[in-house]
Amino acid sequence: MAMSERRVTRRGFLLTLSAGAATTILAACGGSMTPTIAPTAAPAAAPTVAATAAATRAATTAAAAPITVSATSTVASVATRAASPVVSASPATSVTRAASPVAVATARQIAVAATTTHIQDFLKNVGGNRLLVSGILKPNVDPHDYETSVQDAQTISRAEIIFVYGVGLDTFMDKAIANANSKVPTITVTRGITPLAGDAQEPDGDPHMWFDPTLAQKMVTNIGEALAQFDPPSAVFYRQNVQAYNAQIAQMDTQVQGIYNQIPAVDRKLVTNHDAFQYLAKHFSLNIVGAVIPSISDAAEPTAQDINDLIDTIREQQVKAIFAESSANPKVAQQVAQETGIKIVDNLYGDTLGAPGSDGDTYLKMMVADATTIVTALK
Numbered sequence: 001m002a003m004s005e006r007r008v009t010r011r012g013f014l015l016t017l018s019a020g021a022a023t024t025i026l027a028a029c030g031g032s033m034t035p036t037i038a039p040t041a042a043p044a045a046a047p048t049v050a051a052t053a054a055a056t057r058a059a060t061t062a063a064a065a066p067i068t069v070s071a072t073s074t075v076a077s078v079a080t081r082a083a084s085p086v087v088s089a090s091p092a093t094s095v096t097r098a099a100s101p102v103a104v105a106t107a108r109q110i111a112v113a114a115t116t117t118h119i120q121d122f123l124k125n126v127g128g129n130r131l132l133v134s135g136i137l138k139p140n141v142d143p144h145d146y147e148t149s150v151q152d153a154q155t156i157s158r159a160e161i162i163f164v165y166g167v168g169l170d171t172f173m174d175k176a177i178a179n180a181n182s183k184v185p186t187i188t189v190t191r192g193i194t195p196l197a198g199d200a201q202e203p204d205g206d207p208h209m210w211f212d213p214t215l216a217q218k219m220v221t222n223i224g225e226a227l228a229q230f231d232p233p234s235a236v237f238y239r240q241n242v243q244a245y246n247a248q249i250a251q252m253d254t255q256v257q258g259i260y261n262q263i264p265a266v267d268r269k270l271v272t273n274h275d276a277f278q279y280l281a282k283h284f285s286l287n288i289v290g291a292v293i294p295s296i297s298d299a300a301e302p303t304a305q306d307i308n309d310l311i312d313t314i315r316e317q318q319v320k321a322i323f324a325e326s327s328a329n330p331k332v333a334q335q336v337a338q339e340t341g342i343k344i345v346d347n348l349y350g351d352t353l354g355a356p357g358s359d360g361d362t363y364l365k366m367m368v369a370d371a372t373t374i375v376t377a378l379k
């Protein structure tokens, strides 16, 4: 067993090298495609790995249909690109785009547990089929007052490496990890990033950092470096995927700024459901004039005075809409909207990604979806 593992590892390393070469060739040719490691040099890779449906799908896509990207809209094309760090070890001329990252040749997948839906998505983009990512938080579940389940305990005890978000957003994991008696590495994805100030409910700082794409890139880099250390034979693969995915984030950043620029900065006035959007506002020049729940955590309750003040602000500033998140309770927001006669837009993606198949089921898509929703309501 040790023999075959070593062989696989070595082959993985060779593959990685040639993938690097493919990238260089691509770059030299001015190729803009995201490179992928295709299983040409390692025919055993896909079959021996407990092949997931995604892996099979990716392989099929790559083999059967060279560019099957049918971009019906900008969102769709971003989404498709998002799913794709792909390097071909075969000649650069036959590089095809697969549906998801293809991992280096390996004996088995690494079991990873990850808390928030954003970091689950980052991990899938960086680790591809090398990882088996189990999410603790599911789409549309509010992280602020989450309590772990029996199933979460099992996920944690099976994990070989655990990724948590940090900044107080998933402190529920401390207890869960201790209870599971897990001794595996726990990586805080936001390490090294200084958050904006928090409040009484969020003393560690404002955790909603993914709304600034440059901070999301730092998280992606942190994830890649942690994986490279944990699984050195695939280090080059992870780092290539970090580079490719961070380039897609940069592209999304430009696209999203373009969407916000459709309305003058002075008219970009937001009233939101809870103070989740400070990073978004800062990065894209939006102006948050009020929040229905005047706290960074949506676990807080507004007082009658808070609500009256907000109604005054909405009238004075001629705010056009209240933006609520899909994961938060919109009851108070509805009350304020009714009182002021403005509309309520209740489908922003805030603390979680959307369900699979929604227009916010990846980080790149949710950022575009939110911008589109906000701009449409403010026009």
Ligand SMILES: [Zn+2]
Pocket: 144, 208, 274, 276, 296, 297, 298, 350, 351
């Ligand atoms: Zn939040």
